[in-house]
Amino acid sequence: MLQRILTALVYLAIFIPVLMIGGWVFDLFAFLIAAIIFSELISMKGIATNSFEAIIGYISLFFIVLADRFVENFPFMTSANVVILTTLLLLVSMLYSKWEITIDKVGLLLLGIFYIGNAFQTFVVIRDVEFLAIFYIMVIIWTTDSGAYLIGRKYGKNKLSPIISPNKTIEGAAGGVVISLAASYLFMLLFPVTRTIYPSFLIVILLSIGGQLGDLIESAIKRHYNVKDSGSMLPGHGGLFDRFDSLIFVMNIIKFLMDFGIFAY
Template sequence: MKQRILTAFIALIIIAPIIVYGHWPFIVIAYFLATVALFELMRMYHAEKGWLYLLISTVFLWLLLFPSPEIMVYTFTITKFEVIVLFVVLLLTITVLSKNRFTFDQASFLLLATIYIGTAFYFLMNTRFVGLNYFLFILFVIWATDSGAYFVGKAFGKRKLWPDISPNKTIGGAIGGIGIALVVGISFHLIYPFEQSLITIIFITIVISIFGQIGDLVASAIKRHYDVKDSGKIFPGHGGILDRLDSLLFVVIVLHILQFV
């Protein structure tokens, strides 16, 4: 417990000013965290020894993270969709050149991992650049959901939510998490009003709470499938990047699809 508290305190001191300031320091930290997150996924897949593939995936990850929908390369412009298509073509070409030592399954994993991490962190950066209030609102609602789910689940949770994936989560806890999230989300809107109506904020708060919990379950499912306890060890006592940001990464993707940010 002491280690968890110390790690959280140190991380808060380092990251909080970067979140508040934004701009290029936030881009740098996002690139770093995304790169570590990609490595965590590859480590779970036991692909960390394929340094060439990790290098290729990292290059395409950084292209997807580029803080603009389009990338200027010499005299022509390439879109993020074209970056993904180029990555697909390259991976499939490698399966042929390696005579299937690099398999289609490995290519599929690298593609999905890179797109997921790259897209999520790209939207994470966009959220901060839209406004600090949006970023903090999402964080507070996610934290409220986690806290509410834990305490309500402890007190009233009886029926398991999804025991095969996360045996400690309960249906009561999930509902309690949404309830506490609504209290925090509405309070935030009343203190720092958004342009959207209260009804919209209530809807968005519920979306954040639900998909935050789904994101957590997705991360748990991946770890359980690959039989690992934590995605990494970068945060002593807390695990890796994916352990700490699983809900946030999932939520920012959904909110950008809904055009909230």
């Protein structure tokens, strides 16, 4: 437990100043986190992190995460075009790789590029628009996780997903949503960010559920590849994917909501 707390404090000491600085420092930090998570994901499949296909993935991630920085001067550099080009390149590479690059590897690479890339692109965009919104979203995720654990431990009886994550319960999941609602309400009283998040409580419920789904999805991936942790970068916590699993799913939801103007920017 002490190791987990110390690790969390060290990474918060890095993350918070970078978030406050913003600009290219934050952009590159976001890409670095995305690249590490991507490397953890493909490593589960046995794809070498310095392989040709992995390098293609890192390059694609860079242009997706920082798409808003390039699209003004290079209109063709949209996320969709990057994914299309990457797909074609990986498929052609598969033909000449002597079965080193297989179709299932291509599928995982593209899933990682799109799923992780879009999440951190949204992360960068929100930081530009509303500094406090990043903390608001993280409060929802953290309190959902903590609330689900505490409520589930005390009152949990019905399994939420017995095969994927046998310790999670329906009662815990519901408790996590309720506690995140209370925490987000308190946060907005202290730091109003309603100009970018509306209608607030409906969004909190959606993001709270989304965070729990992100956790379950990462657990399903690890169970499929028979690994306990996504990595070992965070002593006591596992890998970065283990810590950012909820945030990645939530940011993809927000990306979708942005297109409908619910998250205005």
